[in-house]
Amino acid sequence: MGEHEPDGGRKVAEAAKGASGRKSGKTASAGAGGAGSAKKTASARKAAAAKKAAPAKKAAAAKKAPGRTAAAKKTNGKTTSAKKTTTKKAAPISKARPPKKVTIAPPKATVALGEAAPARTVAPEPPKGESRTALVRRARRINRELAEVFPYAHPELDFENPFQLLVATVLSAQTTDLRVNQTTPALFAKYPTPEDLAAANPEEVEEILRPTGFFRAKTKSVMGLSKALVEEFGGQVPGRLDDLVKLPGVGRKTAFVVLGNAFGHPGITVDTHFQRLVRRWRWTEETDPDKIEAAVGALFPKSDWTDLSHHVIWHGRRICHARKPACGACPIAPLCPAYGEGETDPEKAKKLLKYEKGGFPGQRLKPPQAYLEAGGKPAPPLGATG
Ligand code: SF4
Numbered sequence: 001m002g003e004h005e006p007d008g009g010r011k012v013a014e015a016a017k018g019a020s021g022r023k024s025g026k027t028a029s030a031g032a033g034g035a036g037s038a039k040k041t042a043s044a045r046k047a048a049a050a051k052k053a054a055p056a057k058k059a060a061a062a063k064k065a066p067g068r069t070a071a072a073k074k075t076n077g078k079t080t081s082a083k084k085t086t087t088k089k090a091a092p093i094s095k096a097r098p099p100k101k102v103t104i105a106p107p108k109a110t111v112a113l114g115e116a117a118p119a120r121t122v123a124p125e126p127p128k129g130e131s132r133t134a135l136v137r138r139a140r141r142i143n144r145e146l147a148e149v150f151p152y153a154h155p156e157l158d159f160e161n162p163f164q165l166l167v168a169t170v171l172s173a174q175t176t177d178l179r180v181n182q183t184t185p186a187l188f189a190k191y192p193t194p195e196d197l198a199a200a201n202p203e204e205v206e207e208i209l210r211p212t213g214f215f216r217a218k219t220k221s222v223m224g225l226s227k228a229l230v231e232e233f234g235g236q237v238p239g240r241l242d243d244l245v246k247l248p249g250v251g252r253k254t255a256f257v258v259l260g261n262a263f264g265h266p267g268i269t270v271d272t273h274f275q276r277l278v279r280r281w282r283w284t285e286e287t288d289p290d291k292i293e294a295a296v297g298a299l300f301p302k303s304d305w306t307d308l309s310h311h312v313i314w315h316g317r318r319i320c321h322a323r324k325p326a327c328g329a330c331p332i333a334p335l336c337p338a339y340g341e342g343e344t345d346p347e348k349a350k351k352l353l354k355y356e357k358g359g360f361p362g363q364r365l366k367p368p369q370a371y372l373e374a375g376g377k378p379a380p381p382l383g384a385t386g
Pocket of ligand 1: 280319320321325326327328330331332333336337338339340341342
């Protein structure tokens with residue numbers, strides 16, 4: 001409110017203060033006797049005058065307020081969040097002038113990446129009481145929008161056969177796919193088959209895997225699963241979920257990556273990005289990966305599962321980050337109940353975009369042709385990066 005009536009308010013306050021102070025003085029004077037009676041009368045008159053003037057000044061201040069607010073914003077040069085502005089606007093202003101119509105959502109969900117999403121004046125209401133049908137529609141629409149944004153989404157680990165994808169997926173824990181892609185060429189050059197890796201010297205494997213972090217545990221895992229492949233599956237990666245999850249270090253997430261991308265079997269990959277995003281979108285409140293997989297799987301046809309996983313994971317890596325989601329540059333902002341959890345200023349949000357959406361290379365050193373044709377930028381060849 002202070003910003004709405006800087007001068008008028010102060011004068012009114014001073015007048016009121018003066019009146020109040022004099023009122024006290026009057027009491028004191030009355031106690032002191034008749035010597036103060038002339039002053040008392042003058043004070044009383046002034047106080048009455050100030051009191052009379054107050055409503056007129058207040059009204060004038062309220063009328064001036066909108067212009068002053070805008071000027072103050074301009075002077076500060078800050079982009080004030082619309083939500084904040086809406087909250088701060090005071091009742092007297094709305095009496096003086098009807099409030100402007102607020103825009104809740106950008107008119108169209110699809111926003112070209114790199115372009116700023118239209119500014120929004122209020123955050124959307126969470127979809128409380130959203131019906132099952134509405135949830136299914138919203139979830140599928142998000143997937144369709146993401147398919148337009150990431151038409152070339154694909155697994156970001158370089159691989160040439162199921163064995164390489166299985167090993168690379170195990171190595172990708174707690175590190176980036178780019179780091180794994182920079183590490184696996186040396187590993188597969190030296191140990192191209194499960195038999196080779198099962199018979200390797202662990203210390204030599206550890207040395208190769210060191211850049212991926214947790215290299216001792218990862219060496220144990222990839223050598224252990226190679227041994228199991230040789231002993232139980234004739235050196236071949238099995239194409240069944242039940243068999244894959246029996247391999248040491250292989251859980252459902254890894255199994256679905258392999259099934260979906262090396263065997264073409266539909267699967268949902270519930271990694272850290274997937275878990276975070278589906279909760280932000282209120283697709284499910286589940287926290288256990290297996291339950292998330294079941295809940296989200298029920299919203300989509302099975303044939304969509306693998307691509308859905310890519311879209312969600314790509315969106316999580318490039319735009320909807322864990323700490324600072326780039327809401328102001330997000331193409332699905334109108335469909336997201338968590339809009340505003342991250343940066344909403346379009347220019348600032350644009351700077352948060354990662355990989356090729358932020359104008360940088362992607363993660364694969366050897367990406368599929370479709371990715372290149374759609375304008376994706378491969379990571380620099382080995383040796384070109386520091
Ligand atoms: S970036 Fe913001 S608006 Fe977009 S999906 Fe994430 S939380 Fe929602």
